[in-house]
Amino acid sequence: MENGILRLLPGFRFHPTDEELIVHYLKRKVRSIPLPFPIPEADVCRSDPWSLPGDSQQERYFFSTVEIKYPNGKRSNRTATSGYWKPTGLDKKVVDSRNKQIGTKKTLVFYRSKPPNGSKTNWIMHEYKIANPTQGMENWVICRVFLKKPARKDVVKEEEMVEVQNRGSIFYEFIGGPRKFDLNLDGDGGGDSSSSCSSGITVAGEDEEDSK
Numbered sequence: 001m002e003n004g005i006l007r008l009l010p011g012f013r014f015h016p017t018d019e020e021l022i023v024h025y026l027k028r029k030v031r032s033i034p035l036p037f038p039i040p041e042a043d044v045c046r047s048d049p050w051s052l053p054g055d056s057q058q059e060r061y062f063f064s065t066v067e068i069k070y071p072n073g074k075r076s077n078r079t080a081t082s083g084y085w086k087p088t089g090l091d092k093k094v095v096d097s098r099n100k101q102i103g104t105k106k107t108l109v110f111y112r113s114k115p116p117n118g119s120k121t122n123w124i125m126h127e128y129k130i131a132n133p134t135q136g137m138e139n140w141v142i143c144r145v146f147l148k149k150p151a152r153k154d155v156v157k158e159e160e161m162v163e164v165q166n167r168g169s170i171f172y173e174f175i176g177g178p179r180k181f182d183l184n185l186d187g188d189g190g191g192d193s194s195s196s197c198s199s200g201i202t203v204a205g206e207d208e209e210d211s212k
Contacts, residue, residue, distance in 0.1 A: 018094045022103040030137040044143045045078040049123040059146045083112040122148040
């Protein structure tokens, strides 16, 4: 541990499974048993994800306690400085090798600003709890915080949108300004170029005007 940052030897990565996080870290923490690898404590739910200790470009792990929002309720207080953590989907069961449930995994997304008008970000948190905790264990959780990379399809959509916007500006220039191209759709190379395309605006002829 160095200034709140986990340091591993070159080539090593800290990437525990869900089961390992519950069995070898969270349960040991609440029972005051030495951990196989140090994990720092932080008030994750009340903090902006980018302000937490460690490299924000990597997965980070923290022990944290859950603060109940209302005295007689079960809802957790997840309001941070710049936004809030919002649960998404259903909690997932964490089971051991014997298929026995040992905990739960909750997925949360960080939103900027205040609810319910916050804007969704790519910051994700997995929050792990012990199943059927005894007294003194119920408030402790272990959190995995990371920045989700945009999906390739989202990048493609952005590129397509830029292309459409660029095409729109060219079309607008053709309609509103002087024509720079001869768009003869018949492709015969002949005929009056002034009538080879239309701007979509119909102008009445002199005979039609006289008849009205």
